[in-house]
Amino acid sequence: MNIAIMGFGVVGTGVAKVTEVNAKEIEKRLGFPVYVKTIVDVRTFEGQFADRVVADFAIVENDPEISLVVETIGGVGVAYAFTKRALAAGKHVVTANKQLVAEHGSELLALAKENGVQYLFEASVGGGIPILHPLVQCMGANQIEEVCGILNGTTNYILTSMVSDGVSFEDALAAAKAKGYAEADPTADVEGIDAGRKICILSNLSYGYQTRPEVVPMEGITKITLDDVRIAHDAGYAIKLVGRTVRLEDGDRTAYVAPHLVPHSHPLAHVEDVNNAVVVRGNATGDVMFYGKGAGEMPTASACVSDAMEALAGYGTQPTWSEETGGFQDPKVLKTQYYFRIDGSLSDAAQAFHQVSVLQEGAQTAFLTEEISGYEAEEGAKALNVLAQMRVLGASK
Ligand SMILES: NC(=O)C1=CN([C@@H]2O[C@H](COP(=O)(O)OP(=O)(O)OC[C@H]3O[C@@H](n4cnc5c(N)ncnc54)[C@H](OP(=O)(O)O)[C@@H]3O)[C@@H](O)[C@H]2O)C=CC1
Numbered sequence: 001m002n003i004a005i006m007g008f009g010v011v012g013t014g015v016a017k018v019t020e021v022n023a024k025e026i027e028k029r030l031g032f033p034v035y036v037k038t039i040v041d042v043r044t045f046e047g048q049f050a051d052r053v054v055a056d057f058a059i060v061e062n063d064p065e066i067s068l069v070v071e072t073i074g075g076v077g078v079a080y081a082f083t084k085r086a087l088a089a090g091k092h093v094v095t096a097n098k099q100l101v102a103e104h105g106s107e108l109l110a111l112a113k114e115n116g117v118q119y120l121f122e123a124s125v126g127g128g129i130p131i132l133h134p135l136v137q138c139m140g141a142n143q144i145e146e147v148c149g150i151l152n153g154t155t156n157y158i159l160t161s162m163v164s165d166g167v168s169f170e171d172a173l174a175a176a177k178a179k180g181y182a183e184a185d186p187t188a189d190v191e192g193i194d195a196g197r198k199i200c201i202l203s204n205l206s207y208g209y210q211t212r213p214e215v216v217p218m219e220g221i222t223k224i225t226l227d228d229v230r231i232a233h234d235a236g237y238a239i240k241l242v243g244r245t246v247r248l249e250d251g252d253r254t255a256y257v258a259p260h261l262v263p264h265s266h267p268l269a270h271v272e273d274v275n276n277a278v279v280v281r282g283n284a285t286g287d288v289m290f291y292g293k294g295a296g297e298m299p300t301a302s303a304c305v306s307d308a309m310e311a312l313a314g315y316g317t318q319p320t321w322s323e324e325t326g327g328f329q330d331p332k333v334l335k336t337q338y339y340f341r342i343d344g345s346l347s348d349a350a351q352a353f354h355q356v357s358v359l360q361e362g363a364q365t366a367f368l369t370e371e372i373s374g375y376e377a378e379e380g381a382k383a384l385n386v387l388a389q390m391r392v393l394g395a396s397k
């Protein structure tokens with residue numbers, strides 16, 4: 001079976017390597033070999049795969065011998081146009097492109113169905129971690145109550161480097177870029193947008209309805225200070241960038257991304273470096289955690305090639321959701337404890353929130369509230385000079 005790769009960057013190169021290095025394993029499992037026949041990229045290359053690189057996507061589109069295309073260009077420009085053309089030409093498409101899946105997934109899934117092919121995107125969430133297939137297949141008998149996790153490798157790598165190794169934010173980001181973890185525009189990583197796209201995909205598959213990225217509040221790691229990290233650590237918490245999607249009591253859903261204080265007793269508190277972890281709470285299973293490398297060439301390529309094998313062999317099910325967007329509520333409806341650091345005294349804090357647990361007193365006061373909603377946190381904060389505010393992640397169940 002011949003496949004093509006669109007976009008020969010970090011992940012695209014990994015796809016070619018995994019297909020080549022593991023060719024015997026792949027053939028043994030499928031009963032037929034998989035060969036990367038053509039690679040589409042705007043640049044010219046040297047080395048092993050250079051003679052397969054073409055600039056014109058039409059060569060792949062019109063090649064009847066290519067039955068599957070792996071899209072690793074990224075973004076929603078040419079990647080979107082080429083994906084539609086590939087599906088319309090009756091070719092399966094596999095992708096790592098979470099932006100495209102989160103923003104145009106419904107349309108592309110419908111187009112795939114119309115043309116009798118598959119659109120698979122396991123690599124779009126959690127890099128090399130199998131999470132989407134287990135969520136819809138192995139946990140398919142559950143009502144999903146909540147999915148929460150560390151969904152961005154770059155920011156977890158940066159936080160680990162800053163907190164454990166004393167590296168500056170700028171140097172840690174530069175290292176994440178050099179290792180191939182960061183997005184083409186790393187603003188998407190550090191401002192929580194990449195994790196936000198991933199939580200949309202997880203929400204869509206968990207609840208069956210579309211959660212559009214523009215309704216999901218997304219906050220990144222740029223406001224976290226080492227002061228907050230120290231105060232949190234002394235009180236028994238790590239600070240992690242967490243994405244959550246939650247089924248509400250009335251059957252509606254919510255989702256958001258923000259830094260959290262994660263208790264040291266919670267498994268997410270110990271996820272370091274480029275690793276991601278996703279905790280899925282099913283009503284039958286309780287919490288199930290998926291853990292591994294959330295970014296990088298070979299782990300992400302592993303998910304792409306495994307998807308390609310599934311589509312070519314015709315086993316597996318197409319993960320999908322309805323185009324409907326209703327039933328999404330603001331995450332401020334959720335109740336949790338909040339962490340505040342204020343320029344003010346303990347009595348200011350107590351006046352705003354009544355019951356608080358003090359973490360630091362002095363010129364600045366740091367404290368935890370009781371469990372309150374986001375609306376109550378917002379109301380109480382109005383009377384305070386807030387320097388930092390974060391949710392506390394509840395215990396794992
Ligand atoms: N890196 C990672 O760890 C992970 C990445 N992903 C996703 O995978 C996708 C690819 O990421 P990554 O490999 O890191 O990105 P790269 O930027 O390394 O690779 C993208 C490649 O596509 C090429 N390209 C740009 N325009 C075109 C075009 N018109 N036709 C053909 N090729 C084109 C780029 O060339 P040029 O450089 O000249 O623009 C580049 O070689 C993204 O959606 C990303 O979010 C998902 C999980 C992990």
Ligand SMILES: N[C@@H](CC=O)C(=O)O
Nearest residue numbers: 152153154182183295
């Ligand atoms: N930039 C992303 C790449 C994988 O999805 C990340 O760092 O997680």
